[in-house]
Amino acid sequence: MARIAEAADVSAMTVLNHLPRKENLFLDRGPEIAELLTATVRERERDEPPLAALRRMSLRLIDERHPLSGLGGDASGA
Structure with a gap:
């Protein structure tokens, strides 16, 4: 939660205030x-x-590093 808040340049409480549950992240x-x-x-x-x-769709998502592919961040998979 703290990393998400830091990346968004907001407090962790702000992130939680916009979600009904942590799981919604x-x-x-x-x-x-x-x-x-x-x-x-x-x-x-x-x-x-x-x-x-x-x-084909799954491979496209992986190539695009789409959030739904399970891959995110940079090419190292971070």
Whole structure:
């Protein structure tokens, strides 16, 4: 929590005041993930299997170091 507050240049209490629970820092992406998965399957090419589309999307997120990929920070994975 302190690292997040420091990176945002606010106090830890300010971070907590904007979240109903600490867990929301990590577990608030459910709707975004569900929409991404749904859109990937719906918008795939007609002949592309759903799992192939999901794999392609996952690899793209990794390449982009997207927050949903589980990778963040610099290239060292920090």
